[in-house]
Amino acid sequence: MVDAALISGLLSNLLPLINDEFSLFWSFENEVQKLSSTLSSISAVLEDAERKNVREKDKQTKDWLRKLKHVAYEVRDIMDECNFEDLRLQVKSRNASSSTRLQVSNLITHPFSNIKTRLKIGHKIKDVQEKLNQISSERKKLHLRESIHDSKKLHCLECIQDSKEDKFTSSWRETVSRSSNQVYGRDKEKKEIIGILVNNTSRVGVSKELSVLPLVGFGGLGKTTLAQMVFNDDEVSKHCDTKIWVCVSDEFDIKLVIKSILELKEEACLEELQKKVIDKLKGKRYLIVLDDVWNENVEAWDQLRSILDCGSNGAFVLLTTRKRNVAEIMETIQHVALSSLSEDDCWLLFKDRAFVHGKPKSTNFISIGKEIARKCKGVPLVAKTLGSQLGSKKSDETEWIRIRDSEIWEISQNENSILSILRLSYYDLPYHLRRCFVFCAIFPKDIEIKKERLIQLWMAHGLIPIVKNQEVEDVGNTI
Structure with missing residues (x-):
């Protein structure tokens, strides 16, 4: 499966590096600006592409994402080649005799003064730019729109308290013998x-x-x-x-x-x-x-x-x-x-999570909640997840209605449909958190992950957003 969130992480990491690294090479200044501009415009529509790819199973969007990923890695390879050439010349300068040191020094100042190397890199940048232009053109045909993020979601990290745990585990299925939750219908x-x-x-x-x-x-x-x-x-x-x-x-x-x-x-x-x-x-x-x-x-x-x-x-x-x-x-x-829960038990479970901090402000929330609970089709995990999700939005009736009327309910009753319904919670996350969440799929099931290591990996892939007056590590610690 091609995941737009991971591609977005790759691109967000590439963009600053392109400007920082390629700016050293004066020969390609114009090409680099075009490359960066095209990648930025494509990156802006990735959230809409992800939505179409996952929710609508759009084959054209999936193919578009696959091509974009391949080109993004081509850009990465060009950058690696530039870095290698720079390091090679630095090593050569340290080993050079005094009679040739000045000549090598000039090569470092203008690494691509070597005509063969410059032409090679130049052709690669041109080829990648042509591919990106084609991808950008296809983007318009797919009617992908730039995302307008909710300002509250973009700045939500500033309101989250720092985590005090030194590590966490990715083993979401590693169970224990006790559960403190109320159980209904069993x-x-x-x-x-x-x-x-x-x-x-x-x-x-x-x-x-x-x-x-x-x-x-x-x-x-x-x-x-x-x-x-x-x-x-x-x-x-x-x-x-x-x-x-x-x-x-x-x-x-x-x-x-x-x-x-x-x-x-x-x-x-x-x-x-x-x-x-x-x-x-x-x-x-x-x-x-x-x-x-x-x-x-x-x-x-x-x-x-x-x-x-x-x-x-x-x-x-x-x-x-x-x-x-x-x-x-x-x-x-x-x-x-095991059979599914009855509608009444499913409602009790949903209500227990959704109204955990008290009664709803109006009866509208009860009637909407009962409709949502009915659509959970007696699956406790779905009722608990959506109940908890909407419990944090107990005063936002519009959000409750959006969940109730989502097209994702129009699916058959099977295990795959449960995963589809749970995507409602995934899509409710701010976009940067989705990218961090999806990244964790690289780890094997039940493995224990050091929190510090995960934050470093997020940072290396450019997945952690910049928050004013905060270090990147501190922001990662709140995710």
């Missing part, structure tokens, strides 16, 4: 699962087949939340000798799962880990939650199950997965397929 499923768990003691002696119950449903339905409810229930706590929560995620590694069960950080071979986990679980009635399982490797699961199958009668594994095939591979008890 009491029936909770009661059903707890009933299966506490009554699963009919077998005599040590289990020959570990009891495994999967919770299945697409992303955003609340599988993890339901598992948390079961995990923290008093009846379950009294029933089990020990409880363990493991976030598995998309990389299924037996050693990592076992180390999580053992709360072990140091390295150890699988044989040693197996002995330790048996020592910990043997003869106990335990509950292990394996959250967010994607693995479809039958042999890997059989190996893990054989290691875990050492508990007493009633030992239990509860897992959550989006994939029915995973559930069918792992289950020993018929899986529970």
Whole structure:
């Protein structure tokens, strides 16, 4: 996928460098001014291009963005070539004999006095300018408009308090066993699962087949939340000798799962880990939650199950997965397929987030909110996200109406549609924050990122806006 936000970051980084670096080379002053001017005019329409590319799936806009990205990297390559030539001459000057030093010094003052080098770079700049002219012409045919940013959004960073965290994690799916949020509409499923768990003691002696119950449903339905409810229930706590929560995620590694069960950080071979986990679980009635399982490797699961199958009668594994095939591979008890919330429960969840600071100023917000909640189609993640988003705009009825009437609702009910609906929140971000957010996609899932390193990368790509009387690092720290 070609992302306009990343292209915008590339261009915003290129523009000042073009003026700073190429201005050294007097031979190309006019060409550089044209190049910079064309890139600036193209950059101004990128937000509109992103909107068309993502919302409207416009193929022509996608192709236009792809061509623009390629040309932007060509400009970058020319700049790198200029820098290399400059460094080469500097090295040559340091190594030159006194009899040739003056000659080399003149080359540094005018690096492209070498006719061959100057013609080569000149042809490349001309070629890139012709391509950009063509791209600029196509921009007009696509009817891309320059963005007029809301002044409040452009200056919102000045109002944000400095973050005090030294680091954050990109692992948005790394879950924990407790949730402080109010849960609506899952009491029936909770009661059903707890009933299966506490009554699963009919077998005599040590289990020959570990009891495994999967919770299945697409992303955003609340599988993890339901598992948390079961995990923290008093009846379950009294029933089990020990409880363990493991976030598995998309990389299924037996050693990592076992180390999580053992709360072990140091390295150890699988044989040693197996002995330790048996020592910990043997003869106990335990509950292990394996959250967010994607693995479809039958042999890997059989190996893990054989290691875990050492508990007493009633030992239990509860897992959550989006994939029915995973559930069918792992289950020993018929899986529970999560359904959507009712309209009433979805409204309660939305209202809990949207009106968290008090009652709305008028009944209009209630009627509009109910229409939005109805369009969430019973998906808790969508209701929570939009409720939280609109909660910060509780006095802006126009914004509520804009969300309610957005064309993005006109989609089918499936997991991809959930992601499309959540883009409403993405588009509500100021443009510079979208670029910073999209940049984080370069990091692997569940990896821990040092905050300082991320800010440095944002700075290197020109993604952090300039705020009066603030250092760039300080501005990045507030994002």
